Amino acid sequence: MSGERLSLLIIGGYGTFGGRLAQLLGEEPRLRLLIAGRSLEKADDFVADLRSPKGGAGRLGGNDLGARLQAVAFDRDGDLAEQLTRLKPDLVVDASGPFQSFTRDAYKVVQACIDLDIDYADLADSTGFVAGIGALDAQAKAKGVFALSGLSSLPALSFAALEAMAPHFSRIESVSAGIAPSAHVKIGLNVVKAIASYAGRPVALLREGRPASGSGLIDDIRVTIAPPDVAPLASRKFLLVDAPDLALLPSRLAGLQSTFTGVGTEPQALQRLLSAAARLVRLRLLPSLLPFARLLQRASHRFAIGDHRGGMFVRAGGIDGEGRKLSCSWHLIAEGDDGPFIPVIGVEALVRRLLEGKRPESGARPAAGELSLKDFEAAFRRFSITSGIRLEREEEPLPLYRRILGSAWQKLPPALAAIHAGGARTASGRARIERGRGLIARLVALAIGFPPAGDDVPVTVRFAAEGDTEIWTRTFGNRNFRSWQAEGKGRDQHLLVEVFGPFRVVLALVPEENRLRLVVRGWRFFGLPLPLFLAPDGETYEEERDGRFHFHVEIGGRLTGLVVRYAGWLVVEE
Structure with a gap:
C-alpha cells in the first residue's frame, strides 16, 4: 500500500474500458487512481470530467470524498522501470490493447511489474496472450505478487x-x-x-x-x-x-x-x-x-x-x-x-477484495475461475x-410456461402457477368484455371468434395438452374461441407462440413482482411475417389478487384500433 490508499495505475485509463473502471472506482476514498495513457492532455481532460458533478463518478454517487485522481503520462514502449518506480503503484491494470497486436516483448509490462514487486491484472481478450502468461508464474510466485490476465467478460x-x-x-x-x-x-x-x-x-x-x-x-x-x-x-x-x-x-x-x-x-x-x-x-x-x-x-x-x-x-x-x-x-x-461496464466489473471486484485484505494467490495465470458468479452478481445490482x-x-417434459420461464417460474404467485401447471384442467370465473367499433376491428374479431361485449360474463377456460402444445378453449357466455400455444423455436426460442385463426403472435413472458406480462415480439398472418410496429399492442398481463388468478388482455393495433379487451378472474376447478 502507498500510505493509507491503494495506488492503482490504469493503463488506457481514459479509454473505452479503462475510463469505465475509473468511473466504478472513482467514489472509493481508499484509492489513489492514476489515469494513464500516452496523452497527458487526454488524461487531464478525463480526470476533470470525472471530478465534475456530471462526470462518471457522479453518475454512481461519487463526491469530493472519493478516490484521489491523478492524470499521468505512461508509454508502454518507454522506460517501464523508470515510469513504474516514479509512479509507485500497488496494482497495475492494463486496459489498453489490442492485446492481439502485442507480439514482440508482449509481456514487457507484466515482467516490469513482477521485477518491481507490483501486482498486475489486465482485460486481455487475446487467446495467445492470456494463455501464455503462465510462463511468468514461477517468477511471480518468487516475488510474492500476482499477475492475472483476462479479468474480463x-x-x-x-x-x-x-x-x-x-x-x-x-x-x-x-x-x-x-x-x-x-x-x-x-x-x-x-x-x-x-x-x-x-x-x-x-x-x-x-x-x-x-x-x-x-x-x-x-x-x-x-x-x-x-x-x-x-x-x-x-x-x-x-x-x-x-x-x-x-x-x-x-x-x-x-x-x-x-x-x-x-x-x-x-x-x-x-x-x-x-x-x-x-x-x-x-x-x-x-x-x-x-x-x-x-x-x-x-x-x-x-x-x-x-x-x-x-x-x-x-x-x-x-x-x-x-x-x-x-x-x-x-x-x-x-x-x-x-x-460496457461488464468487462471491467471483474477488476472492480478484485480491487474491492484487495481493500478488504483479500489477496489472490501469488503467481501469473489466466483469470479464468478467479472470481465467482456471486462476485459479479453483487456488482450487477448497481446497474440494470x-x-x-x-x-x-430432454427426458423431463415440463409444463409450457415453466419451460419458457426457467428459474423465474419459482417466482410466480401460486394462482398463476396453478393456471399454468400443465396437463388437462379447467378454470372458471367471470369477465368483462369490450369490443372495438371500427370496421377492421370488427372483421378481425369475427375472423378469430372473439366474444361480444358484456359485463360480468361467465367464463370457462379448458386447457388441453397435445405433445409440447397447449390448446386453450375459452367460453364466454355461450361463445367459444380457441387458440393454441407452444414454445418458440429457432428465431423465436424462449418465447411463447400463440395462434389465433390465421394470426401467429410471438410473446415474451416477463415476470414483474406478482404479475406476468405478455409482450408482443413479432407476428405473422398466414405464415407471412408482418412489421412489428403494426403488431397487436395493448397491455396484457396476469396477476394474483386476493388469492385468485386475474387476467387483463387487450388486443388492438395502429390499423385496427381496439379489437377486444377482456379482464376478469379464474379459479382452477378441482
Missing part, C-alpha cells in the same frame, strides 16, 4: 458462469459462449482492431473431441439470449471469435467435445457484410481487415439500429448425475449504456443488468 465472467452451472453435470461435453453488444454503444477502435485481426483467419477450437480449426467471423451459431426475468434479446447469429476460453477450456474439462465463442452484433445485416468481408480474407482476396478497422468502427456507430440492450450467454451441454442428457445455459441482459440460468432435460 471472456474468460473471467464466462468461467464464473460455467462453474455455477457445473454442479448440475456429471460430465460437460460442449461449451459455447457469446457476447451481444448493444448497437447503440460506441465500440472502441482497439476492440474493432482485435476482431479485425482474426477475421477470415483460422481459429483453434474443439470439434468431436479433437482439435480443429474454425474460420473467424464466418462460422456461426444462432442463439436467443433470454434471462428468466426479462424479455429476451432478438434472436441472432453469433460469429466465431478468437477468445481465451477456446484455449483454456480443454485443459479444465475432461471429456469436452466441442467449443465455440462468438459475437452477435446488431443490426444483423451489417454483421453479414462483415462476415462476407471475412470470407474475402479466407479466400486471400484481401490480406486482412485490419486496414479497415476505423471504417468498420464508423459503420458500427452510424448504423446504430435496434434496441438499446446488450447481452451475453454461456451454454453447456452434457450428462447430469443420473445419466440423462442435460442442457444448461446462463444468460445476461444489460439495459442502455450499462453493458439481469442474469439467470436455464435448465433443459
Whole structure:
C-alpha cells in the first residue's frame, strides 16, 4: 500500500474500458487512481470530467470524498522501470490493447511489474496472450505478487458462469459462449482492431473431441439470449471469435467435445457484410481487415439500429448425475449504456477484495475461475443488468410456461402457477368484455371468434395438452374461441407462440413482482411475417389478487384500433 490508499495505475485509463473502471472506482476514498495513457492532455481532460458533478463518478454517487485522481503520462514502449518506480503503484491494470497486436516483448509490462514487486491484472481478450502468461508464474510466485490476465467478460465472467452451472453435470461435453453488444454503444477502435485481426483467419477450437480449426467471423451459431426475468434479446447469429476460453477450456474439462465463442452484433445485416468481408480474407482476396478497422468502427456507430440492450450467454451441454442428457445455459441482459461496464466489473471486484485484505494467490495465470458468479452478481445490482440460468432435460417434459420461464417460474404467485401447471384442467370465473367499433376491428374479431361485449360474463377456460402444445378453449357466455400455444423455436426460442385463426403472435413472458406480462415480439398472418410496429399492442398481463388468478388482455393495433379487451378472474376447478 502507498500510505493509507491503494495506488492503482490504469493503463488506457481514459479509454473505452479503462475510463469505465475509473468511473466504478472513482467514489472509493481508499484509492489513489492514476489515469494513464500516452496523452497527458487526454488524461487531464478525463480526470476533470470525472471530478465534475456530471462526470462518471457522479453518475454512481461519487463526491469530493472519493478516490484521489491523478492524470499521468505512461508509454508502454518507454522506460517501464523508470515510469513504474516514479509512479509507485500497488496494482497495475492494463486496459489498453489490442492485446492481439502485442507480439514482440508482449509481456514487457507484466515482467516490469513482477521485477518491481507490483501486482498486475489486465482485460486481455487475446487467446495467445492470456494463455501464455503462465510462463511468468514461477517468477511471480518468487516475488510474492500476482499477475492475472483476462479479468474480463471472456474468460473471467464466462468461467464464473460455467462453474455455477457445473454442479448440475456429471460430465460437460460442449461449451459455447457469446457476447451481444448493444448497437447503440460506441465500440472502441482497439476492440474493432482485435476482431479485425482474426477475421477470415483460422481459429483453434474443439470439434468431436479433437482439435480443429474454425474460420473467424464466418462460422456461426444462432442463439436467443433470454434471462428468466426479462424479455429476451432478438434472436441472432453469433460469429466465431478468437477468445481465451477456446484455449483454456480443454485443459479444465475432461471429456469436452466441442467449443465455440462468438459475437452477435446488431443490426444483423451489417454483421453479414462483415462476415462476407471475412470470407474475402479466407479466400486471400484481401490480406486482412485490419486496414479497415476505423471504417468498420464508423459503420458500427452510424448504423446504430435496434434496441438499446446488450447481452451475453454461456451454454453447456452434457450428462447430469443420473445419466440423462442435460442442457444448461446462463444468460445476461444489460439495459442502455450499462453493458460496457461488464468487462471491467471483474477488476472492480478484485480491487474491492484487495481493500478488504483479500489477496489472490501469488503467481501469473489466466483469470479464468478467479472470481465467482456471486462476485459479479453483487456488482450487477448497481446497474440494470439481469442474469439467470436455464435448465433443459430432454427426458423431463415440463409444463409450457415453466419451460419458457426457467428459474423465474419459482417466482410466480401460486394462482398463476396453478393456471399454468400443465396437463388437462379447467378454470372458471367471470369477465368483462369490450369490443372495438371500427370496421377492421370488427372483421378481425369475427375472423378469430372473439366474444361480444358484456359485463360480468361467465367464463370457462379448458386447457388441453397435445405433445409440447397447449390448446386453450375459452367460453364466454355461450361463445367459444380457441387458440393454441407452444414454445418458440429457432428465431423465436424462449418465447411463447400463440395462434389465433390465421394470426401467429410471438410473446415474451416477463415476470414483474406478482404479475406476468405478455409482450408482443413479432407476428405473422398466414405464415407471412408482418412489421412489428403494426403488431397487436395493448397491455396484457396476469396477476394474483386476493388469492385468485386475474387476467387483463387487450388486443388492438395502429390499423385496427381496439379489437377486444377482456379482464376478469379464474379459479382452477378441482
